Amino acid sequence: MSAPASPLRAARAPVVAAYACALVTAVLTFEHPLALAALGVAIIGAGVLAGCGRSLARGALFGLPFALMIALVNPLVAREGLHVVLRLGELGPLGQLDVTRESLVFGAVLGLRALLVVLAGGALLAATVNFDELLHVFRRISVRSALTAALAVRLVPVLGRDARRLADARRCRPDAGPRPNAAERLQIVRAVATGAMDRALDVAATLEVRGYATPTAAGGARRLPDPWSRHDLAFMAAAIALVVLAGGARLLGVAHFDAYPETVIHTGASEWILAAALVLVALLPFADRRGIT
Amino acid sequence: MSRRSRLLAVLCAAAALGGCGVGPGKSPAGPIGLTVTGDFGTRPYLSLPGARVEGADTVMRVLQRNAKVGTRFGGDFVQSINGVAGGHVAGRPVDWFFFVNGIQSKKGASAVDVHGGDRIWWDRRDWGVTPDVPAVVGSFPEPFVHGTGGKRLPVRVECDDPRAGACDVVAKKLIALGVPAGRSTISHSAADNTLRVIVGPWSELRGNDAEAQSLDDGPKASGVFARFDASAQHLDVLDGRGRVVRTLGAATGLVAATSEKKREPVWFVTGTDKAGVDSAAAAFDEKLLHNRFALAIAQGLPMDLPAEVAAG
Secondary structure, eight states, rough: OOOOOHHHHHHHHHHHHHHHHHHHHHHOOOOOOHHHHHHHHHHHHHHHHTTTTHHHHHHHHHHHHHHHHHHHHHHHHHHSSSSSEOOOOOOOGGGEEEEEEHHHHHHHHHHHHHHHIIIIOOOOOOOHHOOHHHHHHHHHHHHHHHHHHHHHHHHHHHHHHHHHHHHHHHTTSOOOOSOOOOHHHHHHHHHHHHHHOOOOOHHHHHHHHHHHHHHHHHHHHHHHOOOOHHHHHHHHHHHHHHHHHHHHHHHTTOOOOOSSSOOOEEEEEHHHHHHHHHHHHGGGGGGGTTOOO | OHHHHHHHHHHHHHHHHHHHSSOOOOOSSOOOEEEEEEEETEEEEEEHEEEEOOOBBBHHHHHHHOEEEEEGGGEEEEEEETTTTTTETTTTTEEEEEEETTOOSSGGGGGOOTTTTOOOEEEEEESSOOSOOOSSSSSTHHHTTTOBBBOOOOOEEEEESTTSHHHHHHHHHHHHHTEEEEEEEEESSSSSSSEEEEEEHHHHHSSSHHHHHHHHHHHHHSSSEEOTTSSOOEEEEEESSSSSEEOTTTTTEEEEEEEOTTTTOOOEEEESSSSHHHHHHHHHHHHHHOOOOOOEEEETTEEESOOOOOOO
């Protein structure tokens, strides 16, 4: 099934990557829950409008355990905060352990940030960017790095297919059950990992035969750059605006958040305006659907 | 009662006995004193006889409730108090250290609970000579009145001559504070859980036990920035960098405290001679000892230990 068309998918790969990176930068800039919530809305909104809501949901399933772990570990390791909610007494090497309201709040903030980074920098980027195009751009900067990355990206599905073939072969054995148990899975993984080097050598030989070893071929024929589309411009502008908004807010002290010793969340008009601006700036480029069918 | 219920009850009881519970816990019964100083107590920054406390607070939380505190390493290490930060000053390492009832804690501030009557003292000091100052005299009458860790400790005044005036003065001052202090001759085997005040001229105290030895070994060993000479007739006064800045002669007294590992502090009320011991006994007083790491008395005049570093 092909991915649904959307303005974000219509933009060139470096612009999509810049847009996702800008969202990640904004997430890492703020600790204020309102700003993070706004960025969460922006990221989910971008995912839905780009037609990759399911990918985002899968990303959330992957990121949620990490987020929860961060949220749970922080109160156990942070020794700060004034409002004790739970006294756990002396816990061996951890010493006196008091869980404070502040450490719980900050743990939740850190967890939310981790989740948003996974969503924006992982799920949204992976679902919307054309990696071939992106690697093509990076080839101009470093041929070897781009080639290595391209090979790695291609080798993963190849190894996945190898694993599936090996699993099918295992099922043909008379003593095999319908699903492999843990030991059998480990055997398959070991077989695939052992074969990875052979696969890599095959790919390297193929590349050499195709002339990738020579600088001219690796550099590729030079061609005129494509003109920027209005989607390129819109998403690039949104990316820049997001970074400027985040940096400006930081410099001006808007959305200031003090985690310790007491949680102080300034929530005035400027914070609400910032939150609205973050959502608006991130989602505005999706409004232009001309040429998207 | 089912087996599971019994197990649950046992676990709950164990948790309660282990200091676990929901909420901030019970506040200390008495007031908590909080003092913040710099340069071995010579530069006062904050003094609160009744600091704000909520529930079963730790030393760190008491400080954070009453001052603006910057921390590092997950909140275990105090970097700054009211904007005065640790780090390096004129190439010397300075940082914040704390004492509870005049005893340096072996744990971090966030792991030490406060108890009613405790006196918490934070001092930002040069630790180039030693980061370990096991005990100080500046929280007097602590640790004699409230002890350590919320427990009063037995107190014994040990004198080279129990009938001497200085011995009497020290013992009576403790008794006046409501401290039941026993009196004896100097023992050579210290009971580890007894607070000892040893009174007498240094020539009689020298080499008696590990604490007396550490005082002779200098500030690195004892945390006391003064040292008697070989004859015990002179006292070398050191500055915060461990340099001798003055040598005091006859009639010099010294009130200092130190402790050896896993032992309660030992206080010395001593001097170069009988006159020195008498002056030290007279200085065994809250007003004179206030916020001092140790005190020397020369010609009847009190002198901070360590001595202040001369400018330049």
